[in-house]
Amino acid sequence: MGLRHFLTALTVLPSIVYCQSPLTSSKRGLVYVPSEKYPQDDANWDSPTSDLTWYYNYGSKPSPAFANFPKLQFVPMLWGTGNSSTFLSDVQSQIKAGANITYVLGFNEPDGDSSTGGSDIPAETAAQIWMQQIEPLAKQGVKIGAPACTGAETGRQWTQEFFTACSNCTIDFIPVHWYGDFQGLASHIGEYVGTFNKTIWVTEFADAHVNLQESQTFYNQSSSYLDRTENVTHYSYFGAFRSDVSNVGANSAMLTQDGKLTDIGSWYLGGGETGSVPKSAAYRKTAFIRSSLLVGLTTMWCVL
Ligand SMILES: *[C@@H]1O[C@H](CO)[C@@H](O)[C@H](O)[C@H]1NC(C)=O
Ligand SMILES: *[C@@H]1O[C@H](CO)[C@@H](O)[C@H](O)[C@H]1NC(C)=O
Ligand SMILES: *[C@@H]1O[C@H](CO)[C@@H](O)[C@H](O)[C@H]1NC(C)=O
Ligand SMILES: *[C@@H]1O[C@H](CO)[C@@H](O)[C@H](O)[C@H]1NC(C)=O
Ligand SMILES: *[C@@H]1O[C@H](CO)[C@@H](O)[C@H](O)[C@H]1NC(C)=O
Numbered sequence: 001m002g003l004r005h006f007l008t009a010l011t012v013l014p015s016i017v018y019c020q021s022p023l024t025s026s027k028r029g030l031v032y033v034p035s036e037k038y039p040q041d042d043a044n045w046d047s048p049t050s051d052l053t054w055y056y057n058y059g060s061k062p063s064p065a066f067a068n069f070p071k072l073q074f075v076p077m078l079w080g081t082g083n084s085s086t087f088l089s090d091v092q093s094q095i096k097a098g099a100n101i102t103y104v105l106g107f108n109e110p111d112g113d114s115s116t117g118g119s120d121i122p123a124e125t126a127a128q129i130w131m132q133q134i135e136p137l138a139k140q141g142v143k144i145g146a147p148a149c150t151g152a153e154t155g156r157q158w159t160q161e162f163f164t165a166c167s168n169c170t171i172d173f174i175p176v177h178w179y180g181d182f183q184g185l186a187s188h189i190g191e192y193v194g195t196f197n198k199t200i201w202v203t204e205f206a207d208a209h210v211n212l213q214e215s216q217t218f219y220n221q222s223s224s225y226l227d228r229t230e231n232v233t234h235y236s237y238f239g240a241f242r243s244d245v246s247n248v249g250a251n252s253a254m255l256t257q258d259g260k261l262t263d264i265g266s267w268y269l270g271g272g273e274t275g276s277v278p279k280s281a282a283y284r285k286t287a288f289i290r291s292s293l294l295v296g297l298t299t300m301w302c303v304l
């Protein structure tokens, strides 16, 4: 093979090799987003074949839904300044009661403001809270994740400032978030490893607001990549909710508008494809308008 053909083969190869996602992975966890309206959806995450090993819920205490599901290890998170004062005591009392807490996560999107779900905290403030509420856990042998910034450039800057402000902090790994395409995810992870030389957890990721085919291709490529990449030890796909309430587009969701596992949802849990196609709230509205129109037309027909 000439060099040119070899290079072409090299660029073509990944898309052939990575188009199928591996069925199971020990790195996988759940970003748990409970549904008040449909608590029965929780049963999806508790399937006997599920390969999920851990979960987080953006809070410091475990979710009652998983109390009898020891396969899912709880990872507490100190979300933001508003709920930081009891973090240490919350986690220590779980450890005292015999819970296997081996990891905790720092602040959620501190470089983002509340309008996008960020906790909006200056790095210096985060560092002060960290020394009081998180650092003592490191002394107890718990592994600590840095604050998880947004995928924007502000995220890496914030993390840099945090490493400076928190030079005495024990930081074992860095959780990152990504919403975008696969190339972007891979280079984002590469940048973090290159800049900070830490192992990475990808604690939120999806290709937001793309069509179903693109969502699935992204899922397959990224899960396969994350499984192969040694520097990534844990990942949790963003989508443990119904497609009609998804804020990252219906096609990324792991559940349909009726609470059934989508193909992605099932693949993520180590199962086969379900053929259940996720629909958005807009689709529902259109369907509703169509049926009201029909009712209206029928009524008019009757009046006439
Ligand atoms: C994704 O991977 C699954 C197997 O895990 C395969 O059945 C499916 O065809 C793949 N889809 C795409 C779009 O690559
Ligand atoms: C922590 O506080 C923020 C802001 O008040 C809130 O949005 C979030 O839901 C809280 N998290 C928990 C787990 O209580
Ligand atoms: C606690 O969880 C870790 C994985 O996070 C596992 O390696 C370890 O075996 C668990 N310990 C117990 C006592 O279950
Ligand atoms: C880090 O610890 C050293 C030694 O205890 C102390 O002198 C220094 O002020 C600390 N740095 C910060 C940023 O707290
Ligand atoms: C990266 O971290 C490892 C320890 O995890 C260390 O052995 C290595 O020297 C570090 N590399 C650089 C360039 O700092």
Ligand SMILES: *[C@@H]1O[C@H](CO)[C@@H](O)[C@H](O)[C@H]1NC(C)=O
Pocket: 193, 197, 198, 199, 230, 231
């Ligand atoms: C990243 O992975 C490479 C091997 O693929 C390894 O040499 C390096 O130490 C890892 N870095 C970290 C921070 O884990």
